[in-house]
Amino acid sequence: MNELRVNHDKLRAFGMDVLGQLEVPEKKAEICIEAYLFGSLRGLDTHGLFFLLPRMVREIRAGLISPAADVSIIKRHPSALLVDAQFGLGPVSAFQSMNEAIKLCRQTGMGGVSTFNCNHFGAASFYGSQAVKEDFVGMTFGNATPRVAPYGGREGVHGTNPMCFVIPAGKYPSLVVDIATSASSAGKISEIQKKGGTIPEGWALDPEGRPTTDPQKALEGILLPMAGHKGYGLALVVDALTGALAGSYVGKKVPPLNDLTTPYGCSSFMLAMDPECFAGIGTFKAKIDQLIEDCITCPPMEGFRRVFYPGEMESEEEAQRKEKGIPVSEGVVRGFLKGLKDHGLKVRDTDLL
Amino acid sequence: MNELRVNHDKLRAFGMDVLGQLEVPEKKAEICIEAYLFGSLRGLDTHGLFFLLPRMVREIRAGLISPAADVSIIKRHPSALLVDAQFGLGPVSAFQSMNEAIKLCRQTGMGGVSTFNCNHFGAASFYGSQAVKEDFVGMTFGNATPRVAPYGGREGVHGTNPMCFVIPAGKYPSLVVDIATSASSAGKISEIQKKGGTIPEGWALDPEGRPTTDPQKALEGILLPMAGHKGYGLALVVDALTGALAGSYVGKKVPPLNDLTTPYGCSSFMLAMDPECFAGIGTFKAKIDQLIEDCITCPPMEGFRRVFYPGEMESEEEAQRKEKGIPVSEGVVRGFLKGLKDHGLKVRDTDLL
Numbered sequence: 128m129n130e131l132r133v134n135h136d137k138l139r140a141f142g143m144d145v146l147g148q149l150e151v152p153e154k155k156a157e158i159c160i161e162a163y164l165f166g167s168l169r170g171l172d173t174h175g176l177f178f179l180l181p182r183m184v185r186e187i188r189a190g191l192i193s194p195a196a197d198v199s200i201i202k203r204h205p206s207a208l209l210v211d212a213q214f215g216l217g218p219v220s221a222f223q224s225m226n227e228a229i230k231l232c233r234q235t236g237m238g239g240v241s242t243f244n245c246n247h248f249g250a251a252s253f254y255g256s257q258a259v260k261e262d263f264v265g266m267t268f269g270n271a272t273p274r275v276a277p278y279g280g281r282e283g284v285h286g287t288n289p290m291c292f293v294i295p296a297g298k299y300p301s302l303v304v305d306i307a308t309s310a311s312s313a314g315k316i317s318e319i320q321k322k323g324g325t326i327p328e329g330w331a332l333d334p335e336g337r338p339t340t341d342p343q344k345a346l347e348g349i350l351l352p353m354a355g356h357k358g359y360g361l362a363l364v365v366d367a368l369t370g371a372l373a374g375s376y377v378g379k380k381v382p383p384l385n386d387l388t389t390p391y392g393c394s395s396f397m398l399a400m401d402p403e404c405f406a407g408i409g410t411f412k413a414k415i416d417q418l419i420e421d422c423i424t425c426p427p428m429e430g431f432r433r434v435f436y437p438g439e440m441e442s443e444e445e446a447q448r449k450e451k452g453i454p455v456s457e458g459v460v461r462g463f464l465k466g467l468k469d470h471g472l473k474v475r476d477t478d479l480l
Numbered sequence: 481m482n483e484l485r486v487n488h489d490k491l492r493a494f495g496m497d498v499l500g501q502l503e504v505p506e507k508k509a510e511i512c513i514e515a516y517l518f519g520s521l522r523g524l525d526t527h528g529l530f531f532l533l534p535r536m537v538r539e540i541r542a543g544l545i546s547p548a549a550d551v552s553i554i555k556r557h558p559s560a561l562l563v564d565a566q567f568g569l570g571p572v573s574a575f576q577s578m579n580e581a582i583k584l585c586r587q588t589g590m591g592g593v594s595t596f597n598c599n600h601f602g603a604a605s606f607y608g609s610q611a612v613k614e615d616f617v618g619m620t621f622g623n624a625t626p627r628v629a630p631y632g633g634r635e636g637v638h639g640t641n642p643m644c645f646v647i648p649a650g651k652y653p654s655l656v657v658d659i660a661t662s663a664s665s666a667g668k669i670s671e672i673q674k675k676g677g678t679i680p681e682g683w684a685l686d687p688e689g690r691p692t693t694d695p696q697k698a699l700e701g702i703l704l705p706m707a708g709h710k711g712y713g714l715a716l717v718v719d720a721l722t723g724a725l726a727g728s729y730v731g732k733k734v735p736p737l738n739d740l741t742t743p744y745g746c747s748s749f750m751l752a753m754d755p756e757c758f759a760g761i762g763t764f765k766a767k768i769d770q771l772i773e774d775c776i777t778c779p780p781m782e783g784f785r786r787v788f789y790p791g792e793m794e795s796e797e798e799a800q801r802k803e804k805g806i807p808v809s810e811g812v813v814r815g816f817l818k819g820l821k822d823h824g825l826k827v828r829d830t831d832l833l
Contacts, residue, residue: 202757202758202759204588204589204754204757205558205559205587205588205589206558206559206588206589206590206591206757207588207589207590207753207754207757207758209757209758209759234558235557235558235559235560235588235590236557236558236559236560236592237559237560237588237590237591237592238559238590239589239590239753239758241758241759243759264720264721273774276778276781277774277775277778277787277789278787279780279781279784279786279787279788280775280778280779280780280781280784280787281778281779281780281781282778282779284774284775284778285771285774292713292717292720294717294720294724302716302720304713304714304716304717306710306713306714310707332781336779336781336782337781337782353706353707353710354663354706354707354710354711356790357659357706357707357711358707358710359790360645360657360659360790361657361659363655363657363771363775363789363790364645364647364657366771367617367645367647367655367767367768367771368617370767371647371755371759371763371764371767371768371771372753372755372758372759372764373758373759374758374759374760374763374764374767375759377767377768377770377771377774378770378771378774378775379774380770380774400560400592400725401557401560402724402725404555404557404559404560404562405555405560405562405592405594405725405726405727406555406562406594406596406724406725406726406727406728407727410724410727411724411725411727414720414723414724414727414730415720415724415730417730417731417733418638418716418719418720418724418730418731421626421637421638421730421731421732422630422633422637422716422731425629425630425633425634425635425637426633426634426635426689427632427633427634428629428632428633428634428685428689428690429689429690431632431633433632434630434631434632434633435632436630436716437709437712437713437716
């Protein structure tokens, strides 16, 4: 199958047109498309537009998402806010929640916003990056459908529960740590399956609860936490900071992501911190630069060409994809277009092919 | 060698006597001994009294620790505080820093305290537990001497950089996640070496930068991050939240822990959050209870008896050790006593043997 390169401006216009046809308010559509393009440009393809826009269309058509909803503030303290996302668009409630965290942070040095009744928000680092634009540290946590076994267990108890930290540097693009607390994700395993490969040990159990390297059995079975008991612990911390703090679903109670009969209802926690309120933003950035230099000048171990700092490859990818287009197979684009047409949307193959 | 059981009250009195001889103020000595006993009782032996008290004695004798120092507040914002530990006793500055975080949290819902010029504070979860006594969530981060290679690298760039989260539950003892971001620690590898075992792959590189399962070569070489690039990323986050936020040492610049010619000077970050400012502490605890129950009722995978929740084994160990004493080999106790005598302290073998 041909590999295409799709220009990101073209893809943005395409996405805006699709959400326009679904009567998503323009400002909100912009947030969604920017969040999805952020994933597509930075090589986070399972959190990119081709992967997530069809899901959003499906959920809007099924009436599970309220495209015009804003977050509603339930409880307010100087550095803490509880908000209801009211089943609005995932990226919109995440964006608005981080905005509220930033506002609190400007007043007190720290702001934490707990949000429930959410939909899937795409790449967590998009929201952390909002905080970095203010010279703040941004953190994002999200819980998810239980597809990961606890350490030593064989059934799904918690989600892939991502934790994300975006940290401003001086001379370098931000340090970005955006990870699932599971060893892998269903999206990544599907990609390997499509290519006919096997998965590493420690990623998943088959439906009988036995370790497997077969991606098909893994997808029917259950994911495992990263780093054994450590990833398991961190996944529970994410559930605590999101669903528990918000008084909403945690663990096995988080609804299924792919069920079109009920709204999703995951939770998120956004945290913004102002380095200026500690030793100062100038000092902070200089220290982060030194840390980055310590990493990228470290001699590589055998089998590695060099050491990258977290976020470096994604930021190089972004520059390259902005210039050369987003790589995607023709088959994916054709399937994407067909899916949208099946939902009654007016899109032309020539828009992207 | 005989295995002894040392009563914790006896050990507390012994430790207080030792620190008294070193003219550590009584209140400060109490904090140190409680922090170390917390490690000894909960099975965190590399952060227990037998392991850490000799280090503290050595450092006080070398003039690297100022036993009477309190933390000094450098900068204050409603939810953010920068403090100088002034090379006081590690557990004392950590305890005082968490106390300050708790005070901020009472006012605003969140409190973050960044502390520099610190010494080793022992088990991070001791300080998170302080916050839980107030029904807050407590988090502790600490940076450390660079003994861990970045992902793909072969030299030490960051420390074992622990992250710790202590989360109040309702019916159950707290959920405690207290982990190094490295795959293992020098302490754990030493223990395995003493028993004549080998270490798992992925823990360390030998001095030539090659993967090793030989504990001796690992101790001469370099540790590896947990979960590859994920643990590497989290370790840098810890350096950012501690040394960078405090305007102090990060990465390769963090001084060597075991060098008795210079003070240590690591940094910490303490964060307290009040669930009452979000959906409420009652709801929060009920959700954590549900999460714990989801875990402990999960059917085990092959090779496991049952699933434990994070902190459960430590809290069972604590109850058992309080009743039956702290297990320790006679050789360790004799070495411990001899070390103290070598520093001119008046201790008798019959105090513990």
